[in-house]
Amino acid sequence: MPAPIISINHVFKDFGSVRAVNDANFEITEGEFFSLLGPSGCGKTTLLRMLAGFEVPTQGSIHIDDRDVTMVPPNHRPVNMVFQNYAIFPHLNVASNIAFGMRKSGLSKRELAGRIEEMLELIRLPGYGERTAMELSGGQRQRVALARALIKQPKVLLLDEPLGALDKKLREQMQIELRQLQQQVGITFVFVTHDQEEALTLSDRIAVMAQGDVLEISTPGALYEAPKSRFVADFIGTMNFFDCTLSEFGNGMASADSADLGRVCAACETPPAAVGEGFVLGIRPEKFQLAFDDAGATENAVKGRMGPSAYLGDRSHFYVYLEGRDEPVSVALPNLAKSLDRIGGAGQEVWLTWSDDAAVLLPSDDGTERQ
Ligand SMILES: Nc1ncnc2c1ncn2[C@@H]1O[C@H](COP(=O)(O)OP(=O)(O)OP(=O)(O)O)[C@@H](O)[C@H]1O
Ligand SMILES: [Mg+2]
Incomplete structure (x- = not known):
């Protein structure tokens, strides 16, 4: 050093x-x-x-x-x-x-x-x-x-x-x-x-x-x-937060249940909480993929409805509403191909998916919630 x-x-x-x-x-x-x-x-x-x-x-x-x-x-x-x-x-x-x-x-x-x-x-x-x-x-x-x-x-x-x-x-x-x-x-x-x-x-x-x-x-x-x-x-960037309860931890993988997301799987070195206890899953907008069917996924996939979207040139930004959750999920996708037909009009049904290593696991109450 x-x-x-x-x-x-x-x-x-x-x-x-x-x-x-x-x-x-x-x-x-x-x-x-x-x-x-x-x-x-x-x-x-x-x-x-x-x-x-x-x-x-x-x-x-x-x-x-x-x-x-x-x-x-x-x-x-x-x-x-x-x-x-x-x-x-x-x-x-x-x-x-x-x-x-x-x-x-x-x-x-x-x-x-x-x-x-x-x-x-x-x-x-x-x-x-x-x-x-x-x-x-x-x-x-x-x-x-x-x-x-x-x-x-x-x-x-x-x-x-x-x-x-x-x-x-x-x-x-x-x-x-x-x-x-x-x-x-x-x-x-x-x-x-x-x-x-x-x-x-x-x-x-x-x-x-x-x-x-x-x-x-x-x-x-x-x-x-x-x-x-x-x-x-x-404070740094945008993060979507989801309350979860830990159901299982082993081999660097946590399985948890979330009222908003259903069953989720997340890679982590140490368990984010004791089994049966709560923690918070954070997913950044660009870590999601959008799909139009669930492709048979049982974890890390959730159905939603497209809300407002914005075309930002290099990427597009979407809000996706999940059932039972007031706050929309913020999603950002790169505009890889030239196309004037932007995916998803408001109201369209979509699936959000994300990989095991996309999420951050945070303590539920870390005493740092401030305005
Ligand atoms: N000379 C002073 N007398 C009394 N209170 C002060 C004094 N200087 C700073 N403070 C208070 O201390 C706190 C921290 O102030 P500080 O100026 O360090 O903040 P900051 O992070 O630089 O904010 P900003 O981004 O607005 O510049 C504030 O509550 C401020 O009101
Ligand atoms: Mg200052």
Whole structure:
């Protein structure tokens, strides 16, 4: 395992009676692109500000680069922060914005000019040094803010929703650029976002937060394919949930009964509950197949009726209503062949099938059901 550059040790932060961060306890590896992801108000910014030194933990300690920095002020930490609302000075030109904060660096004028040029190359704005910040687009301003943070060569760059103010297209483009830039400079990035797609696209690992708790830390793939709680399964992507009762477990296979689905079979290493006890089966929309007869299947097949559908170009999305279940099942299928005749008009009878290894098995009550 590579050495951790950041250790967060049982950190709590209270604002009066509000617990903003509740027992954060994890490490971030050197060179990682690490994201803090969660809904508004879950404590992401507070945790980031404690890493930056703008807040002091109520309890616990923070180590950065082998040093206890818990009580160390921001300007004495090997970190720099980039904010959402591009904190650059509109009346200064781009070069002066980037050089801001380098006054006491001890570099000669020439050295500094060279470093600014390097930074402009890095953010792909060569020759923009003399422009005033007011003449830049939103995306360009945010790149200047990045350059200003990176010129100090911090060990860790903290980014609080840095792309939040950009429109969707520019945001997607900046995501790719940000990831390339991080790989190029090799600095550890701690990135805050409430946008799960953004976190999945960019991160090596993601910490999912809710109401001050860090619920799960994992790679994007593991969070999507094998979430450990219902909250995480629901927050990352779309998941259909079905209540089940375990009837049998053996040889890595669980058999269970569900009021909505009938008899189901699911591969799992350990039983999701005791026999006779409840658990929750989660199936993502794209893990289903649609068929027009049951093909004799007795498990992992359920009859339904087609609800509304939407054509999305690369795939189509369907709602399927099951008997006795109010909430429709969300199904997504790739549009493999060219066809203008989309399957299934509303009301048509269909069968949903799925394979043994398509479902995620989750505890019924994992204490993480929140809004
Ligand atoms: N200075 C403060 N004084 C009092 N309460 C605060 C303060 N800063 C944050 N909080 C509270 O702490 C909780 C976490 O806030 P925080 O800003 O960390 O959330 P967040 O995850 O960054 O949310 P968002 O996605 O909306 O930016 C919230 O309930 C917030 O109201
Ligand atoms: Mg925030």
